[in-house]
Amino acid sequence: MTSNDAMIVNAAGIFPNGQVGSRILTNSGTIANTLGGTILNVNGAIFYNNGIITNDNSSRITSYGTFTNDTSGILTNKGTFNQWGTFSNLGTLTGTGTLVGNMTNDGTIAPGNSIGTMTINGNYTHHAGAVYEVEVNSAGQSDRLVVSGTTTLNEGLGVAPFGFQGCRGVGGKESFL
Numbered sequence: 001m002t003s004n005d006a007m008i009v010n011a012a013g014i015f016p017n018g019q020v021g022s023r024i025l026t027n028s029g030t031i032a033n034t035l036g037g038t039i040l041n042v043n044g045a046i047f048y049n050n051g052i053i054t055n056d057n058s059s060r061i062t063s064y065g066t067f068t069n070d071t072s073g074i075l076t077n078k079g080t081f082n083q084w085g086t087f088s089n090l091g092t093l094t095g096t097g098t099l100v101g102n103m104t105n106d107g108t109i110a111p112g113n114s115i116g117t118m119t120i121n122g123n124y125t126h127h128a129g130a131v132y133e134v135e136v137n138s139a140g141q142s143d144r145l146v147v148s149g150t151t152t153l154n155e156g157l158g159v160a161p162f163g164f165q166g167c168r169g170v171g172g173k174e175s176f177l
Contacts, residue, residue, distance in 0.1 A: 023065075027051045033059040033079070041065045043085070049073035055081065055097065069093060071107065078113070083122075094118075102149070105130045112143035123149035 025041075026048045033039050034056045041047045041063035050070045055061050059079040066086045069075045073091035081087075083101030092108045096116040102123040109126070110133035111118035124147045126132065136142040 024048070027053065027073075030054075032056075033061065035059070038062060041067055041085070049075060049091070052076075055079045055095070057097075063087065069107065076113075077118075107131070108133055109145065110134075110143070111145045115141045115143060117144040117146055119146045119148070121148045123147070123152070125152045126154060128154045 023042075023045045025046070028050045030052045031039070032054050034054075036058040037056075038059065039053075039055070039061040041061075043064040045065035047063065047065065047067045048070055049068065050072050052074045053061075053069075054076045055078060057078045060082060061067075061077070061080075062082040062084075064084045067083065067088075069087075069089045069091045071090045075089070075091065075093050075095075077093065077095040077097035077099065079097045081097060081099045081101075083099060083103070087099070087101060087103050089103065089105045089109065090107045092110060093105070094110040094113070095118060096111070096113055098119040098121060100121045102125075103120055104125045104127065106127045106129065108131040109118070112135060115135055115137060124145075132145070134143045
């Protein structure tokens with residue numbers, strides 16, 4: 001097992017997990033994926049995030065293995081996250097990027113960076129006890145989660161609006177999913 005307890009900056013390179021040596025990586029520090037860089041989690045590899053990962057606009061995460069954003073993990077995706085294996089969110093997933101593949105949420109999903117849209121090109125399952133955190137402003141704008149596949153909202157959906165100053169949507173309702 002490989003562990004990061006400090007900081008890794010991947011600028012325009014490839015940060016591989018599982019190609020050589022250990023096939024398990026635990027991040028308890030910070031990983032900044034910038035300038036078109038790639039975080040690659042190969043088939044059969046396991047990536048646990050207990051720290052902070054930032055995937056910038058032109059960068060991508062590609063995972064063929066198991067990728068878990070654990071309970072204390074914060075994953076900010078402003079780029080593309082290609083998930084061809086298993087992705088579970090137990091922590092916080094935020095950003096305006098695109099996730100390609102299926103996602104299961106048992107933590108907090110918080111689209112946007114201020115008001116913004118997160119896209120999931122796949123299926124989305126929101127389990128009981130998970131939280132959908134959405135920012136709503138007085139102009140009636142809000143964060144949005146766009147899912148191209150099937151969305152399953154299990155019993156006990158928690159919605160946590162913040163920045164709410166009075167919604168001016170039709171009939172006092174706002175669409176944000």
